[in-house]
Amino acid sequence: MGMAPRVILRGEWGARHDNGGGSAPLPASEMWLHHSVTIAPDVLPPFDDDYAAIRTLEAIGEQRFGRGISYTWPITPAGLIFEGHSANRLGSHTGGRNSKARAICFVGNYDVQRPTNAQIQAAAWLLQEGQRRGWIRQARLNGGHRDVKATGCPGNHAYAAIGLINSLAAGPPITEISEEDDLSWTENLTFTAPDGTVTTVQARDWLMWTNHAAWQAANNTAVANAKLDSIAGSLSTDQATLLAAIGDNPTQVDLTEDQTKMLLNGLSEDTARRLHATLEGRFGKQ
Structure with a gap:
């Protein structure tokens, strides 16, 4: 309660x-x-x-x-x-x-x-x-x-x-503060990007989506139809390996905080935007 x-x-x-x-x-x-x-x-x-x-x-x-x-x-x-x-x-x-x-x-x-x-x-x-x-x-x-x-x-x-x-x-008025310590891993969270795009992901993927600096850079001019092969040359070997591990169903992969940082950190703004657009397509919009 x-x-x-x-x-x-x-x-x-x-x-x-x-x-x-x-x-x-x-x-x-x-x-x-x-x-x-x-x-x-x-x-x-x-x-x-x-x-x-x-x-x-x-x-x-x-x-x-x-x-x-x-x-x-x-x-x-x-x-x-x-x-x-x-x-x-x-x-x-x-x-x-x-x-x-x-x-x-x-x-x-x-x-x-x-x-x-x-x-x-x-x-x-x-x-x-x-x-x-x-x-x-x-x-x-x-x-x-x-x-x-x-x-x-x-x-x-x-x-x-x-x-x-x-x-x-930015959502409905909050009238109650939950006493539970943690969000359920299966709970859906909705994020609104600066360009107005609304994306829903599971809480287990929250860490990736709420890396604040990457989130801001990625959403400024996200390109909906970007493809992974167009950014392959911008990724380090470790980043490419991690991204490949996500596969076509990212909600089945648990990334540690260090892995998430490895994936997102050091990317140029353009690469971050295109990477976000690709991941957005894989998560799907709801």
Whole structure:
């Protein structure tokens, strides 16, 4: 059974320091995903450790920047959403962009752990709610912290979830946050590409489709009728071997994260577009 999403206010979690470093205009034009690299609380009630984790983030932000908690909305693995600094206050999360940007922060280290289903749904709900309440201009993440700074933040696993979060935020209103930790491998996920193409894949293929950088590059000008033999010369031997292993029925192949990176990384933008179009044909549109 799920829970109704809401934002836990500063007074509820026990904020002790300044509410940001000054005023910031609304609606924000950008939203970036971060991770805290602190110890993640568990997903079980009564959630005392979630509240304590947010106070720890506040103490770290105060020590580093003297402005209290750095992030606008931290989200714990249980799917609890906390008000960090208020939406109309200046945070210390995305250097050079703090006046026009706001930040979601997944509490934990997402190079090591994967975001829970509850976190992903909570982030998508927050994007919908933020747009509805005039906090942000669009109900979408612009990307991860690494897109605007030389950093690993928000961690590889959280970064890979950006496409799914944006897809959910663009869908029907979210009214409940699931307490289940993981998506079913057989659950169908729908993604909308920048060119408007809607593609449905199984969750087991999610990792390939939500490699965010490759997804953006591949979908800008996807060519529907591209053929694998036209890009064979652009693939390394390892990439060609992996691609051949997918065969005509990719849902029967489980790719590890390293294999997925090997397949997608290092391709030119043109090759990535044509590779995406070919895989799109093999997955099929629904």
